[in-house]
Amino acid sequence: MLKTGSGPCRVVVLVSGGGTNLQAIIDCVNDGNITNTEIVGVISNNKNAYALTRAEENGIRARCISPKDYDSREIFNEKLLQAVREYEPDLVVLAGFLVVIPPAMIAEYRNRMINIHPSLIPSFCGKGYYGLKVHEAALERGVKVAGATVHFVDEGTDTGPIILQKAVEVEQGDTPEKLQRRVMEQAEWKILPRAIDLIANGRVNVEKNRTIIKGGFL
Ligand code: GAR
Numbered sequence: 745m746l747k748t749g750s751g752p753c754r755v756v757v758l759v760s761g762g763g764t765n766l767q768a769i770i771d772c773v774n775d776g777n778i779t780n781t782e783i784v785g786v787i788s789n790n791k792n793a794y795a796l797t798r799a800e801e802n803g804i805r806a807r808c809i810s811p812k813d814y815d816s817r818e819i820f821n822e823k824l825l826q827a828v829r830e831y832e833p834d835l836v837v838l839a840g841f842l843v844v845i846p847p848a849m850i851a852e853y854r855n856r857m858i859n860i861h862p863s864l865i866p867s868f869c870g871k872g873y874y875g876l877k878v879h880e881a882a883l884e885r886g887v888k889v890a891g892a893t894v895h896f897v898d899e900g901t902d903t904g905p906i907i908l909q910k911a912v913e914v915e916q917g918d919t920p921e922k923l924q925r926r927v928m929e930q931a932e933w934k935i936l937p938r939a940i941d942l943i944a945n946g947r948v949n950v951e952k953n954r955t956i957i958k959g960g961f962l
Pocket of ligand 1: 759760761762763764765766795839840841860861862873874875878928932
């Protein structure tokens with residue numbers, strides 16, 4: 745069971761860029777589409793990420809932990825984990841966080857850390873598939889259906905238990921940018937907030953490498 749304690753689910757969101765997924769989460773908390781949830785912090789690895797501005801504008805504590813500020817990857821990994829711990833989160837949300845998650849953090853937040861990936865896993869995922877590259881590869885392959893996936897984070901790249909997926913049709917004349925935008929609008933900004941709401945309300949269990957969602961997921 746992923747959220748059992750009393751009080752709202754404490755969520756930390758990790759970001760690297762524009763933060764449109766972060767914005768979708770903030771909006772859903774504000775309009776009641778996500779319940780029983782408090783966004784307690786935002787962490788970016790990139791000090792110029794617009795996501796940090798979005799957090800500040802919404803009164804959410806935000807900070808940057810950049811690998812550029814540390815002598816080694818090991819030190820960065822430690823600082824990142826420390827920063828996450830300080831927020832005492834029930835759930836860690838990777839919302840466009842383009843950093844390899846340190847193994848110690850995966851172990852500490854097993855089944856309490858989720859990621860949004862811009863394809864229908866197991867298509868176009870794994871090492872090297874992130875951001876626009878996913879949509880370039882999908883168009884190159886000529887698929888007719890794209891989409892997004894929310895999954896728990898395990899030791900593999902995009903291999904953890906799948907929570908929600910949503911399909912999006914590819915259209916004639918799509919560019920990677922157009923497809924990326926449609927996948928965000930029609931899939932990512934819907935299923936990431938929905939997954940958080942399900943987890944925050946204790947409706948998601950993990951058994952082996954699968955999730956079971958109480959009451960269904962629609
Ligand atoms: C999103 O499309 C997200 O799915 C992707 O990065 C983008 C971040 O956009 N994540 C990955 O590719 C992870 N493998 P945002 O900063 O506007 O939310």
